Amino acid sequence: MKEVYSIKSNRKEKAVVETVAQGIFTLCAACAALAVAVICFYMIKNGTPAIFKVGLKEILFTSTWAPAAAEPSYGILWIILTSIIGTTLAVLIGVPIGVLTAVFIAEVAPKKLVAVVQPAVELLAGVPSVIYGLMGAYILNPLMYKLELWLFKDSSTHQFTGGANLISAVLVLAVMILPTVINVSTSSLKAVPLHMRSASLALGASKIQTIFKVTIPAAWSGIITAIVLGVGRAIGEAMAITLVSGSSVNAPLPFNSVRFLTTAIVSEMGYTEGIHRQVLFTIGQVLFVFIMFINVVLTKILKKGAQADA
Numbered sequence: 001m002k003e004v005y006s007i008k009s010n011r012k013e014k015a016v017v018e019t020v021a022q023g024i025f026t027l028c029a030a031c032a033a034l035a036v037a038v039i040c041f042y043m044i045k046n047g048t049p050a051i052f053k054v055g056l057k058e059i060l061f062t063s064t065w066a067p068a069a070a071e072p073s074y075g076i077l078w079i080i081l082t083s084i085i086g087t088t089l090a091v092l093i094g095v096p097i098g099v100l101t102a103v104f105i106a107e108v109a110p111k112k113l114v115a116v117v118q119p120a121v122e123l124l125a126g127v128p129s130v131i132y133g134l135m136g137a138y139i140l141n142p143l144m145y146k147l148e149l150w151l152f153k154d155s156s157t158h159q160f161t162g163g164a165n166l167i168s169a170v171l172v173l174a175v176m177i178l179p180t181v182i183n184v185s186t187s188s189l190k191a192v193p194l195h196m197r198s199a200s201l202a203l204g205a206s207k208i209q210t211i212f213k214v215t216i217p218a219a220w221s222g223i224i225t226a227i228v229l230g231v232g233r234a235i236g237e238a239m240a241i242t243l244v245s246g247s248s249v250n251a252p253l254p255f256n257s258v259r260f261l262t263t264a265i266v267s268e269m270g271y272t273e274g275i276h277r278q279v280l281f282t283i284g285q286v287l288f289v290f291i292m293f294i295n296v297v298l299t300k301i302l303k304k305g306a307q308a309d310a
Contacts, residue, residue: 043288047281050074054275059282065249065259067268067276074279076264080286082252083261086166086241087234090173094234095227097174098181099216102226105182106189107211118186125179133240136172137164141244144168148255161257164246169258172244176237177230184229188222189215221301228298235290238262261287 051059054074062075101121105114144163152158192215200210216223238260246257247267259267265280272280 040288043281043284046278047283047285050275050278050282054279059279060286063249063251065264067272067279072275074275076261076279076283076286078249078251079259079261079264079283082166082258083235083290085252086170086173086258086260087231089170090177090234091227091231093170094174094177094230095181098178098226098230099185099223101178102182102185102189102223103211103216106186107207107215121179121182125183129176129237129240130243132172132176133243136168136240136244140168140171144255152255158255159257161246161248161255164244164257165255166245166252166258167254169241169245169260172240173234173237176240177234180233181226181230184226185219185223188219188226191222192218224298224301228294231294232291235287235294236262238266242266261290 059074059076060080061077062073063077064073064075065079066073105118105121109117141163144165144167145160146163148158148160148163148165152160196214196218197210200214201207205213241260242263245260245263247259247263248257249259249264250256252258261283264283269277269280
């Protein structure tokens with residue numbers, strides 16, 4: 001009888017623990033969903049009025065940003081193009097370097113070297129973004145300024161920026177996304193089953209062929225996730241880019257001082273009011289649309305990859 005009672009008691013305790021755990025998990029999920037909903041509501045509430053007062057066409061498709069002028073203009077076309085072009089170039093530079101570094105760590109490097117390189121990469125991920133910006137401002141910008149002087153020394157129309165330009169911003173962003181791309185890609189590559197590599201080698205493929213024909217395709221969904229996370233960090237970065245880009249609204253040309261969507265908000269939010277402030281929230285909405293677009297593209301790519309694997 002005591003054993004039967006003990007078994008029933010244990011079952012009741014387990015049921016209570018499972019119920020409590022399920023409640024905690026549900027509460028955490030609800031808090032996360034609520035946080036996203038509150039952010040979306042706040043952005044829509046504060047940014048939508050500017051669309052009706054100024055006009056969506058004028059905001060998105062005109063390039064003159066002069067909110068303090070006698071006749072204010074709130075065109076953010078150059079800002080949008082700068083974010084798109086700057087993020088794309090940073091990804092084109094940073095992703096190949098990051099993925100190849102992940103391949104080196106996961107497939108090629110000896111264990112002793114991995115024990116040094118991988119912690120260094122993880123430490124790089126913990127560096128505050130403002131440090132990247134300061135290093136860019138004090139190391140990269142002077143080099144860019146010397147290059148600018150050399151290229152445009154005979155030009156009377158070029159506006160010198162002291163090295164704070166689109167190129168500097170792209171290079172800083174490319175470095176900043178490296179830790180994310182490397183860490184996630186390395187984990188994905190290491191998760192590929194060993195028998196897939198062994199089968200490829202047994203069929204006569206070299207190690208390099210196995211890496212590029214078997215391992216990387218098998219880890220492709222994780223690598224895509226790494227790329228998207230890198231894009232998310234690049235498009236959402238503000239402080240570092242403020243320090244190296246010059247933060248002026250110009251066409252996104254290599255040696256122009258430029259302003260990204262995030263830096264547009266950071267640069268002016270502290271002293272704005274009225275329509276000007278509402279337009280900055282509208283810029284935040286544009287950022288939301290970009291992130292949603294990236295997530296949708298990622299979901300479609302992953303679904304296609306899963307169907308191809310099946």
